[in-house]
Amino acid sequence: MKKFYPIFFTSLLLLANCSTHSFNFDGEKAYRYLQQQCDLGVRNPGSAGHSAAKEFITKTVSPLADTVVSQQFESYIDSEKITLKLTNIIAGFSTQKGNPLLIGAHWDTRPRAEHDPNPLNRNLPILGANDGASGVAVLIHLAELLKQNPPPRAIYLVFFDGEDYGFPGALDYYCLGSEYFAKNLPIPKPTEAIVIDMIGDADLSIPVERNSYRSHPKLIKKLGDIARARGFNQFEQRLGDEIFDDHIMLIQHAGIPSVDLIDFEYPNRSTNYWHTTHDTPDKCSPKSLQVVGQVLYDYIYEKNEK
Secondary structure (H helix, E strand, O other): OEEEEEOOOOOOOOOOOOOOOOOOOOHHHHHHHHHHHHHOOOOOOOOHHHHHHHHHHHHHHOOOOOEEEEEEEEEEEOOOOEEEEEEEEEEEEOOOOOOOEEEEEEOOOOOOOOOOOOHHHOOOOOOOHHHHHHHHHHHHHHHHHHHHOOOOOOEEEEEEOOOEOOOOOOOOOEOHHHHHHHHOOOOOOOOEEEEEEOOOEOOOOEEEOHHHHHHOHHHHHHHHHHHHHOOOOOEEEEEOEEEEOHHHHHHHHHOOOEEEEEOOOOEOOOOEOOOOOOOOHHHEOHHHHHHHHHHHHHHHHHOOOO
């Protein structure tokens, strides 16, 4: 994903209403899925880890979902004169029901660590514990929960490829998988979408992403209400950075109202692990995965109980 600029707004802060409900989403289990991906090594397109990660995700979700589609495509990178072979993986649940919801995350990792503090590392690929593995880990465990408790609406978990291949200073070659998906929908058009990205940060803070607020303000409010009902103060009531991420492709090319849950300050404003070789599992937290996973779980089921 690519960052634009921060915009803030003031709002009345609501007191958190800590829920006494038990947690459905197991952050420790999700963290193990994060670690398993990182154990495969770097997962940028064309690498051995990329092939292994595709196999890992497909084999893990196939026994859980009603349907699994591998959407294969190619993308030519003109500046490097290479063709990337990429795959989106789409796992469907309760697909016979209506009102489909897409929940997506990218599974590829970045081929260059251009923000690394050590100049010698800036052409090395990153491990992508947070920027890559964290969203996938949440989706995989969510798939297990959807298998145990079939959802009351159609759910599509989409693992996007080629999100982070782009080059600094330009938007070209970012979000390749979501762009192809949005232009060639392999499933019924979702009524709405939630993209999760960089949500494993141990110091998790998720402001309202500006494009998301424009696209689907009702969903932004609903997810925030769910988080506050759970006592999750990681979901902030302020507009944060405008981010170019997979949700933009869904909005622009498929007309799907979409939101992006992302913590771009990784881990904070004074220190940066984003697009560096320091994006490793020790910078991530099971609690952060649990917070995001539980909000998604609650939204899937609570929305349809009324």
